[in-house]
Amino acid sequence: MGEYNFKEVEKKWQEKWDKTKPFKAIDFHPTKPKYYVLYEFPNVSGGNLHLGHLKGTIPADVLARYKRFCGYNVLFPIGGDAFGLPAENAALKTGTDPREFVKNGMKKFKEQFKAIGLSFDWDRSFCTSDPDYYKWTQWIFLQLLKHGKAYKQRGFVNYCPNCKTTLSNEDSQGGKCDRCGGEVIQKERNVWYLKMKEYSEKLLQNVDRVQMAENLKQSQRNWIGKSEGMKVKFKLEDKNGKDLSNLEIFTTCIETIYGVTFMAVAPENKIIDTLKTHITNLDEVLAYRKKTELRSEFDRKSDQKEKTGCEIKGIYAVNPLTGRKIPVYAADFVLNGYGTGAVMAVPTHDQRDYEFAEKFNIPLIQVLEGDVSKQAVEKGEYLANNSKLLNSAEFSGMPVKEAKPKIIEKVEKLGLGEKVTNYQMQDWSFNRQRYWGEPFPVIFCPHCGVVPVPEKDLPVLLPRTNDYNPSLNGDSPLAKIKDWVNCKCPQCGRDAKRETDTMPNWAGSSWYWLRYTDPHNDSALADYEKLKYWGSVDCYTGGTEHITRHVLYAFFWQNFLYEIGAVPTRDPFIRKMGSGLILDDQGKKMSKSSKNGVSTMEVIDKYGADVARMHVHFLGGYEDNTPWTYQGITGITSFLDKVWSLQDMIKGEGISKEHIFALNRLIKKVGEDYENLHLNTAISALMIFMKKIKDDKFITLDELKAFLVLLNPLAPHITSEMYEKVFKGDILTETWPKYDEKYLVEDVVSLPVQINGKLAKVISVPNEATEQTVMEIIKASHQSILTGEVIKTIYIPGKILNLIIKK
RNA sequence: GCGGAUGUGGCGAAAUUGGCAGACGCGCAGGAUUUAGGUUCCUGUGGGAAACCGUGCAGGUUCGAUUCCUGUCAUCCGCACCA
Numbered sequence: 077m078g079e080y081n082f083k084e085v086e087k088k089w090q091e092k093w094d095k096t097k098p099f100k101a102i103d104f105h106p107t108k109p110k111y112y113v114l115y116e117f118p119n120v121s122g123g124n125l126h127l128g129h130l131k132g133t134i135p136a137d138v139l140a141r142y143k144r145f146c147g148y149n150v151l152f153p154i155g156g157d158a159f160g161l162p163a164e165n166a167a168l169k170t171g172t173d174p175r176e177f178v179k180n181g182m183k184k185f186k187e188q189f190k191a192i193g194l195s196f197d198w199d200r201s202f203c204t205s206d207p208d209y210y211k212w213t214q215w216i217f218l219q220l221l222k223h224g225k226a227y228k229q230r231g232f233v234n235y236c237p238n239c240k241t242t243l244s245n246e247d248s249q250g251g252k253c254d255r256c257g258g259e260v261i262q263k264e265r266n267v268w269y270l271k272m273k274e275y276s277e278k279l280l281q282n283v284d285r286v287q288m289a290e291n292l293k294q295s296q297r298n299w300i301g302k303s304e305g306m307k308v309k310f311k312l313e314d315k316n317g318k319d320l321s322n323l324e325i326f327t328t329c330i331e332t333i334y335g336v337t338f339m340a341v342a343p344e345n346k347i348i349d350t351l352k353t354h355i356t357n358l359d360e361v362l363a364y365r366k367k368t369e370l371r372s373e374f375d376r377k378s379d380q381k382e383k384t385g386c387e388i389k390g391i392y393a394v395n396p397l398t399g400r401k402i403p404v405y406a407a408d409f410v411l412n413g414y415g416t417g418a419v420m421a422v423p424t425h426d427q428r429d430y431e432f433a434e435k436f437n438i439p440l441i442q443v444l445e446g447d448v449s450k451q452a453v454e455k456g457e458y459l460a461n462n463s464k465l466l467n468s469a470e471f472s473g474m475p476v477k478e479a480k481p482k483i484i485e486k487v488e489k490l491g492l493g494e495k496v497t498n499y500q501m502q503d504w505s506f507n508r509q510r511y512w513g514e515p516f517p518v519i520f521c522p523h524c525g526v527v528p529v530p531e532k533d534l535p536v537l538l539p540r541t542n543d544y545n546p547s548l549n550g551d552s553p554l555a556k557i558k559d560w561v562n563c564k565c566p567q568c569g570r571d572a573k574r575e576t577d578t579m580p581n582w583a584g585s586s587w588y589w590l591r592y593t594d595p596h597n598d599s600a601l602a603d604y605e606k607l608k609y610w611g612s613v614d615c616y617t618g619g620t621e622h623i624t625r626h627v628l629y630a631f632f633w634q635n636f637l638y639e640i641g642a643v644p645t646r647d648p649f650i651r652k653m654g655s656g657l658i659l660d661d662q663g664k665k666m667s668k669s670s671k672n673g674v675s676t677m678e679v680i681d682k683y684g685a686d687v688a689r690m691h692v693h694f695l696g697g698y699e700d701n702t703p704w705t706y707q708g709i710t711g712i713t714s715f716l717d718k719v720w721s722l723q724d725m726i727k728g729e730g731i732s733k734e735h736i737f738a739l740n741r742l743i744k745k746v747g748e749d750y751e752n753l754h755l756n757t758a759i760s761a762l763m764i765f766m767k768k769i770k771d772d773k774f775i776t777l778d779e780l781k782a783f784l785v786l787l788n789p790l791a792p793h794i795t796s797e798m799y800e801k802v803f804k805g806d807i808l809t810e811t812w813p814k815y816d817e818k819y820l821v822e823d824v825v826s827l828p829v830q831i832n833g834k835l836a837k838v839i840s841v842p843n844e845a846t847e848q849t850v851m852e853i854i855k856a857s858h859q860s861i862l863t864g865e866v867i868k869t870i871y872i873p874g875k876i877l878n879l880i881i882k883k
Numbered sequence: 884g885c886g887g888a889u890g891u892g893g894c895g896a897a898a899u900u901g902g903c904a905g906a907c908g909c910g911c912a913g914g915a916u917u918u919a920g921g922u923u924c925c926u927g928u929g930g931g932a933a934a935c936c937g938u939g940c941a942g943g944u945u946c947g948a949u950u951c952c953u954g955u956c957a958u959c960c961g962c963a964c965c966a
Contacts, residue, residue, distance in 0.1 A: 249962085294887045295961045303965070327966060340966090381964060409964040419966045427884080428964050456885080500965055624961080694908070695895055701959085708895070708909040714923095715908090757897070760907035767907095828903040833947045835903055870946050876902040878946055 080720040082684030086793040090190050098808050099140075099195040101151035103594075103606055108149035112610050113140045114589055114649075116618025116626075117155045120181040120203065121162040124675040125188045127666060127692065127704055128619070132655040134689045134790075135698050135753040136617045137194045141789035142750040144195075145812035151610055153592040154189065154196040156182045158205035160581030161255055164512035167544045174512045174544075178205055188677060193685045193792050200595045204584025205512075209591060211535035212601040213583050214517040216633065218528050219640055221518070225271045226506070228526065232344070232369075233505050235263035240546040241509045242267060244580060245502050246299075246625040262369065265550070268516070268577070269503040272632050276300050276499040282631040287651040289699055292623050299624040301500025306330045306484065307416065308493035310339060310393040312347075313401070314354050323347060323393055323404070326415030326498060329455055330487065331480045332422040334468035335443035337433065339393045339404045340385065340421050342412035343368045348388065356390035361406055368408040383409060383432045396492045397469070407432060415498055424448045425455065443468050444476065504629070506580060509552040511544045513578030521565035521572040530566050536574070552576045586629040587637070589613050589648060601642065608644040617698075617753075620654035627652065653753060656696070659703040666704065674704060686791035687712050693755035693790075712759075716794055718766055719787065723802060727774040735779055738768050740819035746786045747812065755790065762787055777802070782813040821874070829854065829861065830878040836861045847871040 093099065102108075115136040118129065140152035156178065163174035163181070182203060189196065202209050220226040234243040236253035242265055247254040272279075283296045305328035312320040323339060341347055343365040352358050364386035385407035392401045409428050410419055423433035424442045430452040433440060445463035446453030453463070462475045471479040487493045507516070515536045517529035529536055539560040544553055554576040555561060565572035587601070593610040594602035630648045638646040658666045666673045679688040691712045696702035731739060742765045749758035765783070769775050775783070781803060788795040788807055799807035827841045827850065837858055841850050847869065854862065868880035 289888085291887045291889095291960070298886065298962050301962085301965065305966080325966080329966075383964085407964095409966090411965065414965045421966085426966070428966075431964090454884085498965075500962090620960090697896090700889095700896095702895075705895080705909090710921095711908040756895090757907080760897075763907055826903085830902085830947075833945095838903065868946070870902090872902065876947080878902080880946060 080717065080794065082686065082793070085797045086191075086193065086685050089793045089796050090193060093195070094190065094198075097197075097199070098806075099144075099150075099152065099197050100199060101153070101197045102149050104609055105149035108147055110151065110610055111140075111143045111148035112151045112589075112613045112615075113143070114152075114592075114613045114616045115154065116616070116622075117157050117585070117588065118185060119160065119162060120156040120158045120178050120185065122166060122177065122181050122184070124677055125185065125192075126673045127658040127676055127679070128655070130192065130676045130679070130688060130692050131658050131698075131702075132618055133189070133192065133194055134693060135653070135655075135755060136615070137192075137689075138750055138755060138789040139615055139753065140195055141792065142747070142812070144808070145785060145788070145810065146747075147811065151200075151592065152196055153200040153595075154194075154198070155201050155588060155592070156185065156203040157581070157585050157588075158182070158203040159210075159513045159579075159584055163205075164510060164544065167512065171542060173540070175205070178203055191680055191685060192676065192689065195792070200592050202591065202595050204581075204588065207535045207537055208596075208598065209588075210514045210538075210584065212591065213514050213579065213587070214529075214534050214536060215531060215601060216587060216637065217514075217579070217583075218517055218531060218534075219642070220270060220636065221526075221528055223636075223640060225274070225636060226268060227271070228266060228268050230264060230266050232262045232264050233267050234260045235265065236260055239510070240550055242505060242507060244505045244582075244625075246504070246582075246628075247580070249624070267505050268507040270506050270632075272504040272628075273499060273501055275632050275635055276302065276501055278635050279501075279628055279631050282635070282647065285647060286649055289654055292620060292652070292654050296624055296628060299501060299628065302497060303328055303500075304495070304497050305415075306487065306493045307496045308333070308396070308420065308487060310396060310420065312351070312404070313392050313394060315390060315392070320351055320354060320391060321347075323418055324416045325418045325420045326496065327420055329422070329425065330483050330493075331465065331471075331476055332425045332443050333395070333397055333420065333483065333487075334465075334471070335422040335424050335441045336395050336400075336402060336420045337423060337441055338402050338421045338429075338436075338438050340407040340410045340419050340429075340432065341388075341404065342410040342417040343386075343406045343408050344412040345406070345410075345417045347418070348406065351391055354390050355388055357386075357388070361386055361388055364406055381409075383407070383428070383435050385409075385432060385436065387436070396490065397486070403438070405432075405436070413502060414500065423452065425452050425458065427452045427454060442466055501628075504632070506583070507575075507577035508580050509546050509550055509577055511538075511541070511553040511578070513581060514538070514583055515554065515578055516575040518575040519563060519565060519572045520575065521568060521570065523570060524565055524567045524572075527565055527567050527572070533566070538578075552578060554578065582625060582629050585626055586633040589616075589630075590634075590637075590643060601637075604644060612645050612647045613649045615651045615653065616649040617653045618655060620656075623654065654699055656699050656701040658692075659701055683709060683713060684793070686716060686793050690716075690755075690759055690790050694759050695756070697756060698753045715759075715763055715766065716791060718770065719791075719794060720798065722769065722775055722780055722783075723798060725769065725773060725775050726777055726780060726802070728776045730776055730778055732774075732776050732779065734772050735768070735775070736819050737822050738765055739779060739782060740815040742786065743782065743813050743815040744820065750789060759790065762790075781810070785810045785813060825874060827874070828876050829858070830876060831861060831863070831881055833878060844873055846873075847877075850877055 113136050115133050140150050143150050158178045163177040166172055166177045167174045234248040236243055236258055238256050238258040248260040251260050253260050280300055283293050305326055307324055307326055309322040309324050312323050314320055348361055355361055385405045388404045388406055391404055393404050394401055421429040423429040423440050425444055442448050443466055444453055444458045462477055465471045465474050465479050515538050517536045519527045521527050539557050541557055546553055547555060561574050561576060563572055563574055590602050594606040597603055634648040637643040660666050691709045742761055745761045746758045784795040784799050796807050821843050823843050824840050825843050826838050828835055829837050829839055839858055841853055864881040866879050867882050870878040
C-alpha cells in the first residue's frame, strides 16, 4: 500500500463519473422506487463557490448516494438560477452580454461542483434564462392570465430609486431593497399582480403539511399574517345629522367597541374622494394625503414614529351600539392595503390609538379593567387576565371571554357586521423594469386591449441590445428597442406594442423542480406521466434566507398548476431542510460582501474533497450555524489516513465475532443519521468503529466492504479507490448492508446501579436479565453497595437499577 | 411590541417514549519511538484536596430531570404603526 494521493485519486474518479454517468436518473424505472433529492440551485454568479455551498450541497449528495445504495432510483439534479442581478450588474459594468456571463458562470460552477464530488445528474441541467426553459415560465404566466390570476393595475408600489425598478413586498422586507440594500419608496406605477393573496389559506396548509423546522414555518405563517376579526359598518353623517354613507372598518377587538372615541382612515382611503363635497377642510386633508405619500421614506429611517393625522371636518361617524357621534381622522398609521383601510380607534386599549388620542386631545373611554393612565391596556394583557368589561351597557361586568361572543352575536344580529379573516400577505407584484428577465408574453393593442401572445408563438425571446440601463422615466431597457416593442396585434392584426417590463427573478425559480423531471420537453412544461412518476421532491435542501419568498412562491405556483390540471401533485416538497450558515471566527455570516469568505476550492486544494466534505459537517448539524475553522481538520485527515491503512489489516472473510455487534450497530446508526442529515454523528460513529478495528488490529474482507459502503456517501473518492483496489470492482454496484436486530445488543451488558438515585456501581449482567437475577448477582459479587435495607427497587431492563435503601 | 429558536467543558459539539451528562474531534498535559518534528503511538483531561458540586437562573413533578411543567434572564433570527 502506498501513500494516499488525494489529488490524483479524486481527479481520477471525478473524470470517471463524468464519462460513465452512473448517477443518471431513470424515468419510469421498472423495479426501483423513486427518490427525489433537490438542492436549491445557485444564483449564477461569476465567482467561486463559497463554503455555504459546501455546507448546503453535501447533505443532499450524501442522501442521494445513500438512497442509491438502498435501491432507489434517485433524481438529484442541478441547474442555474440565471436571471437577475449578478449577470445584469456585470452587463451594466462591463457591457458583457448577460448570456455570456451566465454561460461562463455555469461552466465554472459545474467544474467546482464536480471537484466536490457531487453526484448530480448533469444531463438534466438547465438555466432559467435558457429560452426553452423560460418559454414555459411564460406559458405559466399565460395560464395565470387566462385563469384571472394575473392583472395589471395602477397603484402604489414599492420602488427602488437606485435600481429604478418596482419590487414586491417580499423583495422589500424591512423597507430595504433586496437587490441593492437601498431604501424603498412608494411610487405610483402600472403593475402586474399575481393573485397570491387568494391562496393565503392554501399556503398556510402547505406550511402545515411540509416537514420543516418550526422557526421556518413560523416566519412563513407570520408573513401570511392571518388574523380573524370582524368587519363593522359605522354610519357617516354630516354635521346636521344627515346620513352620508357607511364607513367599514376591520377589528379583531370587537369587545372594545363601547370605547371607540374616534375613527381613523388611511390617507389614501377613497371615502375622502367620495365625500369631498361634505368635507369642510378638504384642502387640508388633501395636503395631508400628499405629505404622507412622500413620508414613508424617512419614516423608516427615524426610530421615533411620531403619530400624524388630520381631522376630516364636516363628517362624523356614529357608533352603531351607542349612537355616539365621533370624529373621523385621516392618519397614516392606518394602512390602506390592510383590512378595509379604516379602523375604529379605542385609545384605552390600543397603544397606537392611545398615542394618537393623546396628541390630538381626544377623550378616552375605558371599557376594560386595567391602568390606562400612562398607556393602553393591550389585547394580550387583558385577554391573559380575562379582565371584565366596563362602561359597555349590558356587557359591563362580564369577563372578556364571555362578552366577546355575545357582542359579536349582537353586531351580527343587527346586521352591522360579519366575521372576516384578514391576511397580511398581498398580491405578488410581478414586473420589474430591468433587462435581464423573462419578457411578458403580452401585447397591448389600442383596439383589443391586453392580448396574450398565442402559446404557439412562445417563447417571446428576450431581444439583444447593448444598452442595459433603464430609461430615465423608469421604463425598462426593452422599451428602447423599438423594432421589438412595435408588433402586430395577434387578434386584429393592427399595430400594437409589447409589454416591456420583465418578470422578477423569482419567476424562474418558482417551478424549476418540475422541469427536472423532463427538462427537454418541447410540448409541455413537463410530461404529465413523468411528473406523476417523480412526484413531490422528497427532500429539498438549501438556504433559509429566501424562506418567505421562494418557498411561498413555490407553494403558490404549484397549487395553481395543480388546480388547472397541469401537474399531478399539489405539494412541491415533502421535506424542506434549511441549511445553517457558515460563520467566520467573529461569529459573522460568511459572505462575499463582508469579504470574510473562505472559498471551497481553497479547502479542496489543501485537503481534498473528501476531507472538506467531512470536516464542514463534523463541525455541527446541518440546520445549525457553525463557525468555520481549519482547527480540527487534522481529526478528519488522520481518520481517512487510518481508513486507507485498513488495506494492510485485512484478515479473513465473513463477519468476525469480534466485530459483529459493532458493525451491526454501525449500519443502523449511520443509515438513520444519513436519513436525517445528521452527518456529524454519523462521522463520529464511523470513527468509533475505526478505533475498535485499530485496537483489534484486523478487519475481514466483508467487514471492510461494508465499512467502505457506509463511508462512501461522505467520502466517495477514497472509498471508491479502495474498493477498486481490494475488490476489483465499482463500489457503486454495492447495496447498503443490512443489520440484524439480534446483533444490536450483546449477551452481556453493563447495567448502572443507583442507590437512592445516585450511581453506585456499573455491573455486568446478562442481556434481558430479570430483576431477580440482577439482585442475585449483586448479593453474590457486589454486596458492598448494599449499605442498608432495600425498601424499594426500580428496574428497567438494559437501562438502570435503582435501589432505595433505608439506613 | 409580537412570534420562533437556542442556552451543556478551554473550543466545535453528543445524549428523546425521563435512566451512567460531556460520546466523537480539536486543544492541552505527561510519556514512548525518532537525528529532528507542526510525524506516529500510548495515557490523562468538567470543577473540587475531599465529602461533594455540576447542562443560563429560581422553583416544581419524579425513585431518577440536559430531557417534562411554571416563572425568569441572556443570545440569535423573523415580522413590525397589520387594527
